[in-house]
Amino acid sequence: MRVGIPRVLNLYSTGPFFRAYFEALGLPKTNVVFSDETTEELWVKGGKYGSIDPCFPSKVAQAHIHNLLFDLHTEKRPLKYIFFPILTHVPNWVVDTVDNASCPIVAGCPDVMKAAFTKEVDFFAQRGIEYLDPALSFVEPTLMTRRMFETFRARLDITEDENDFACKQGFKALDAFERDIQEKGRAILDTVEAEDRVCILMLGRPYHSDPGLNHGIPEEFQVLGYPIVSVRSIPRDPKYLEKYYKDDLERGRMKSPLELNHIWPENYSVNSSQKVWAAAFAARHPNVVVLDLSSFKCGHDAPTYGLVDSIIETSKTPYAALHDIDANKPSGSIKIRVKTYVHALKLHEERLQDARKRRGELEYAIDKKRLELMQLRAEQMSGRQQRDPALDAQMEEVRERIKQYEAPVPALTLEAPETPKGLVQLSRKKADGEGIVPVQIHTNAAE
Numbered sequence: 001m002r003v004g005i006p007r008v009l010n011l012y013s014t015g016p017f018f019r020a021y022f023e024a025l026g027l028p029k030t031n032v033v034f035s036d037e038t039t040e041e042l043w044v045k046g047g048k049y050g051s052i053d054p055c056f057p058s059k060v061a062q063a064h065i066h067n068l069l070f071d072l073h074t075e076k077r078p079l080k081y082i083f084f085p086i087l088t089h090v091p092n093w094v095v096d097t098v099d100n101a102s103c104p105i106v107a108g109c110p111d112v113m114k115a116a117f118t119k120e121v122d123f124f125a126q127r128g129i130e131y132l133d134p135a136l137s138f139v140e141p142t143l144m145t146r147r148m149f150e151t152f153r154a155r156l157d158i159t160e161d162e163n164d165f166a167c168k169q170g171f172k173a174l175d176a177f178e179r180d181i182q183e184k185g186r187a188i189l190d191t192v193e194a195e196d197r198v199c200i201l202m203l204g205r206p207y208h209s210d211p212g213l214n215h216g217i218p219e220e221f222q223v224l225g226y227p228i229v230s231v232r233s234i235p236r237d238p239k240y241l242e243k244y245y246k247d248d249l250e251r252g253r254m255k256s257p258l259e260l261n262h263i264w265p266e267n268y269s270v271n272s273s274q275k276v277w278a279a280a281f282a283a284r285h286p287n288v289v290v291l292d293l294s295s296f297k298c299g300h301d302a303p304t305y306g307l308v309d310s311i312i313e314t315s316k317t318p319y320a321a322l323h324d325i326d327a328n329k330p331s332g333s334i335k336i337r338v339k340t341y342v343h344a345l346k347l348h349e350e351r352l353q354d355a356r357k358r359r360g361e362l363e364y365a366i367d368k369k370r371l372e373l374m375q376l377r378a379e380q381m382s383g384r385q386q387r388d389p390a391l392d393a394q395m396e397e398v399r400e401r402i403k404q405y406e407a408p409v410p411a412l413t414l415e416a417p418e419t420p421k422g423l424v425q426l427s428r429k430k431a432d433g434e435g436i437v438p439v440q441i442h443t444n445a446a447e
Contacts, residue, residue, distance in 0.1 A: 001156075002031045004072060004079040004129075006064035006113075007038075009057060009106045010087045010271075012206035013232065014138065018083070020173030021148065024166035025156055033072055033079065035064040038212025042067055043327060049116040055297045056326050057207050058109050065113050069127055081155070082124070082131050084110040089137040091174070092270045093236050094277050095258045099268040100139050103300045130155075141171065178232065185233030186240070192227065192287045196352045198318075198345055199227045201282045203308065204293040205271045205301075206232070214293055215329045217322065220338045221291070226345065229288075231278040244284040264307055269300045279308045283315035286352060289345060292321040318348050364405040371398045 003022055005011060011018070015034070022032045036042060038060055046066025047059065065082065073079040088107050092100040101107075110133035117123045117131075124131045134151045136144050149163040158166075192199045200221050208214050209230060218228045235241070241257035248254045253262050260267050260277050267273040275292075282288040290312055294301040305323070312319040320341040322334075374395045381388060 001027065001080045002033055002077065003027065004033045004035070004068040004082045006061055006068060006082075006084055007034045007036070007210070008061045008064050009109060009207050010090050010102055012209055014087065014090055014174065016177040017138075017170035017174045018085075021166045021170040024169040025152075025158055025162060033068070035067045035072065038063070038210045040212070040329070043212070046070075047327075053297075054105050055295045057205070057210075057213055057295055058105050058112075059327070060212070061109050061113055062116055065117060069117070069123055069129065073127055073129060079127075079129050082129055084113060084131070084133050086110045086133055086135040087138070088135055089139040090270055091138045092273065093178075093258060094260050094267065094270075094273045095256055096261055097267045097270075097273055098265075100270040101268055102270060103298075105299070141167070181230070181233045182235050182237075185229045186235045188227045188229055188233075189235070189285070189287065196287075196349065196356050198287050198289050198349055198352070199229050200291050200345075201229050201231070201234070201278060201288050202291050202293060203231060203275050203278055203282075205275070205295075208293050208295075213295070213325070215325065215334060217291070217293065217334060217338070220334065221342070224338075224342055226342070228291075231274050234278060234281055241281075244281065263311070264304075266303075272300050272304050275301070276304055276307055276311075279311045283311050283317055289318040289348065290320070291341075292319070292323070293325060294321075294323040296324040296326040318344050360405065364402070367398050367401050367405070371395060371402065374398065 005015070005018060007015075019029075019032050023029060043060055043063045046063030049062045049066070053059070061084075065084070068079060068082050086107055087102050089100045090102055114131055114133055118125075132151060132155075134147050136147055138144060145164060145167040148167055149158075149160055152158060152163065153160075188199050191197075200218070202208065202214075202218055204214070211219070222228055236258060238257060242249065245254060245257040248262070249257065258277070260273055260280070263280055264273070264276050267276070279290065279292075282290050290308075292308060294305075301323075305321075309319075309321075318341070320337065322337065374391060378388075378391060378395065381391075
């Protein structure tokens with residue numbers, strides 16, 4: 001038995017749950033089949049069944065259903081079911097929100113797809129596939145577990161205990177997925193901070209990770225050496241976040257670094273609230289810059305445009321916005337925007353490096369003065385035939401820090417100097433034929 005799942009919309013953030021659910025019930029990994037990533041060819045081939053014109057991420061769902069029906073469903077390896085749940089609510093790490101609702105267009109897309117592929121011809125029945133679109137809510141795990149059991153009890157011949165176990169495994173897999181991408185995000189953030197570089201935070205919805213929806217824009221920056229982090233890969237460890245939110249927490253403006261009410265009280269849309277929260281994080285982190293991606297006709301993103309602009313403008317964080325992304329890919333325009341933004345990023349990195357240098361010089365001067373005062377204190381105590389072991393330890397600690405500030409004097413060697421870049425060092429064989437030695441070129445006319 002094979003189950004097909006379209007690689008679209010909020011399944012980008014909840015997919016690990018459903019894969020783990022089916023695998024826990026005994027389906028092999030290869031029998032849980034996701035549709036292919038969005039491409040222009042996939043869209044042209046399968047994007048002809050819709051009668052309305054919503055945002056592109058919703059429109060492209062028909063091409064993914066077509067891909068499952070006519071490409072991944074074969075006579076030798078048929079699909080038994082296409083599973084496209086109506087996700088009314090999805091997980092949210094932003095706390096104390098009004099609601100965690102999905103966009104209604106996104107939530108209703110599975111129903112629209114069923115109508116599109118059954119209105120004139122029932123392609124599911126024609127291909128021997130059953131289409132399943134149960135309504136599920138991740139904020140009500142007990143009800144969700146019950147709905148999954150009602151959907152698959154007879155179809156997979158499972159007991160309620162087996163279903164409960166599979167749902168628990170699904171939630172565990174989803175937690176493991178979130179932890180994994182946060183660890184990767186933390187590694188990138190730590191690296192750019194240590195090297196005075198920047199990483200680009202892609203402000204987007206989960207499905208903007210699809211190369212066909214983001215038009216390869218993140219890859220354009222990555223090939224130029226700028227690592228990309230997603231909204232979901234920002235670490236959510238309170239200890240890590242505390243250093244960036246310390247002032248707001250101490251002043252009582254926030255109860256938790258994961259809340260948003262002090263910025264946006266109307267935080268009912270889950271993906272929109274995550275975007276605004278991520279923008280606020282970027283405004284606090286000096287090594288994070290922002291790339292804001294939004295699809296054409298995204299009604300839930302529209303209220304956040306001004307909010308994100310004001311947050312970024314206040315912090316002077318480098319910011320590029322590419323709104324109204326649609327099926328058409330303006331390659332030339334994208335490349336121009338990328339090059340322009342990269343120039344701004346280079347200037348920002350230079351500012352970070354200058355600030356690090358000035359901070360180091362200041363710390364060096366302070367430590368030198370501190371050591372001078374400590375030595376004066378030690379001499380005064382020595383004159384009174386006194387000694388303070390704690391003071392000696394502090395002096396040694398400061399000396400070690402000063403050594404780290406001061407560049408070591410290179411040792412004198414007899415090795416030939418390094419050849420400048422772009423020049424070729426001429427050499428000749430030794431008399432015994434073993435090895436080569438540099439040729440010395442004399443330019444003194446007297447010689």
